[in-house]
Amino acid sequence: MTIDLTPFPRVPLGHWPTPLDECPRLGAELGGIRPLLKRDDVGGVGAGGNKLRKLEFLLGRALADGAEQVITFGAVQTNHGRQTAAACARLGLRCDLVLTRSVPMSGAAYDESGNIALDHLYGAAVHLCDGPEETAQVYASLVADAERAGRTTATFPVGGSSETGALGYVAATIELFTQLDTLGTSADTLLVPVGSAGTVAGVALAAELLGRRVRVEAACISHTAAESRADIERIASATAALLGHPAPTLDALVLDDRAVGPAYGVPTPQMWEALRLFARTEGVTLDPVYTGKAAACFLDRARTGEYREGETVVFFHTGGLPGLFAYAPQLLQAL
């Protein structure tokens, strides 16, 4: 089946295709599997990352609808907020980030460095809220202000995970299979971190629509496997409907929440170990919130013999480097 993305308005924000890198030293450490890194962490507006792919479609739609202002949400160190701020700067749009203190982390690094410093640099208005009630109030007053001023707004959900946003990862998956075909190789498994679930929903849907025989491993970093499955099914079905297809079966989807730890954004020893291993075998930097926990899940799966000898596993590196600096004191302690 072919997938036609041309009806959907899109603004260019990244440099595609992103690299697909062999990682032989990492593979040897993992007992002879073949990891390939899909480097969605490199390049593009605002220090790169997976949200750019979603924002190409979200902002394409918003501009087509006449938006002059974008409002979105996240935790204090949201990568999605940072990439939205940068993309809005590039397009000349107002950007309001309504950020909720939802992660039990504090200190100068967490509160002032990493993503939040870049949010200010890109010119976003940053609104810090103590909980969901305040977040809702601040959002309502931003919408009311814009209405009074006659400004058209676009609101993007947490992580940009709507059906329109997930089109970005449908596009990424088409891109990945084209790369694999060109290399004359194939993947057994695609491993994707899961937060708000738009990324893996796009990947799993596209793999199924394209009829590719791969397992899609969804490595949870915040919610349980059951909660994440519900999110993925909802977004993948809505995205399929947007594309004119029936809801997918998602038979190839495997969820794994072994590496979540105590909560979203809270470091674990296994996460730091994964960061150290990727850095010292391949010179690749993971982030402590998403890719580090997804990699911890990957390492544990590899070590408990869940992959065959020589199995090709594509690990989606979804970015998040600025967030590492928010955790620099904990990083140095862990090393």
Ligand SMILES: *Cc1c(COP(=O)(O)O)cnc(C)c1O
């Ligand atoms: C947001 C994010 C993810 C998770 O993507 P979702 O679509 O929210 O599941 C993974 N990695 C990084 C670095 C992110 O910023």
